[in-house]
Amino acid sequence: MAIGAIVEDVGSVATLWRFPVKSMGGEQLNDVEVTERGVLGDRAYALIDRDTGKVVSAKSVRLFPKLLDCKAVFVEPPSRGGDLPPVQIQFPDSTTVRSDSGEVDRVLSAYFKRNVTLGRVAPDDFTIDQYHPDVEGADPAGNRDTVVAQKLGAALFAELGMESPVPVGSFFDVFPLSVLTTSTLAQLDEVQPQSRFDQRRFRMNVIVNTERPGFAENDWVGHELGLGKGARLKVALLDPRCVMTTLAQDGLPQDTDVLRALVRNNRMQVGDLGQFPCAGVYAVVAAPGTVRIGDRVVLN
Template identity: 45%
Template sequence: MSTPTTTVASLHRFPVKSMLGEDLDSCVIGDRGVVGDRAYALLDTEDGTVASGKNPRKWAALLQMRARFVAEPHSGEVPPPVEITFADGSVLRSDDPGVDEALSAAVGRPVRLVCEHPGDARFEEVWPDIDGLAPPEVIASTASGTEPTGETVSTMPLGMLAPGTFYDLALLHVLSTATLQRLAELNPEADFDVRRYRPNLVLDGGAPGFVEDGWVGQTVAIGERARIGVTMLTMRCVMTTLAQHDLPADPATLRTIAKHHRKEIPGLGVWACAGVYAGVEQGGVVRVGDEVVL
């Protein structure tokens, strides 16, 4: 019996961190991931943190905004302007006068839209009260405050595996349709829409179940040239539970992962995981439908 072919099911780019992004037919993977991905971010001018939906009390409004490039970005160049569609349907470009004021009004905090990394960039993450989500010692050691709900807030450096970027951790996030299907089987009442997980590449085909678990440490070849190295499983967070666009809030999505797929990450403890992080070994153009080989 022949092995099922794995292919690229969809490609996604998020020009502004934590805003909704673009679904692509093709993309360029460069030495900093998908070219243009997380090219911009909002910097809180009051406390110096980078805005992230992982602190929903402060930044949930970002998940109701969408960003797209007005021209295709190119690796190694200053990113082109982005067009931002606000929750009320109004549209501004990143180079329009008053865009920072409009963004500040929309999120309720003083912010500045930036594409240059501030050097010591940090973001905040809220830990919802979900058993098995993350190692208690990690939460305790990074704690910087408490929400009115009693949930712990951590402050963490950005781009720990991708210094100088606006990524939370790594350059690429890869997720399989098999994982989403398995989660839906485990809890048919929860909503495992792929948009909740913000992957760059969604892969289809291959074995059923949590197939990405077996990819860690391997090189994945995509299309004719691109090669990515899978570094670790993706630890899931509160963002997967939040309302965005036409998706309602659904805490059951994260509870299901924490109940059924807790995995040991070497040196970091046991986490609720779905998908994998990866680095770039060789860049190239990737298209929907491209064959994927491990």
């Protein structure tokens, strides 16, 4: 931190999330280890479609409509410096399978009726099938009610000719960590009370409780967030939102109006990529540390 830098207390850590398997339900935690690669154990696994070579995502709504109905948790907390423990996947009927089971791929393939494998390393050409809903203004390329093959992670940045903030082989879409404020959720509730802007729709790692009005995170890009006593994040980019925010999951209905509300109220320019409906921000880790519920969050 530069000498004389202005530090603003913006609130406290309200909720912490880790998603051990990409696009499955995750773990709400009291504390997390933030490493140079994001929350320890986050997006550690993903399903890979053996027939197409593509990474499976809930954004592939036509092929994998039941992905968000599955939940994934580590069988014991992962620790820095050690091997990640196995993950237990729970299906909607409460049956389970572990990642270290010899039957895991067979069980998952039977459930999804696709030939899938549970992977730990993303393909070099990390690609998903992304469905773009019929929402005007949601995609700057103009895609509506169609599926587009979308590169993600290090493959996306290679295509853009840019240095990647995530390592080759990781299952992060774009950046290693994401942050959302309660003020953004409250603003969305206010402008569209008929929809449910539950934090689970947004699949963020950190929810910050703040009293700043409106879409508070919009002003954070280019600044640094301090979480608790050690962890620091450099806010890199606004978080463009997609069909994921609209999908049904665990008591939440399917609701395309969630995305329409973001288009109407927070459609923002994202780098040189165009204007997207946004909620929250992406970040890279400037300094690792343990983050706990209730930790103060400061901006500088």
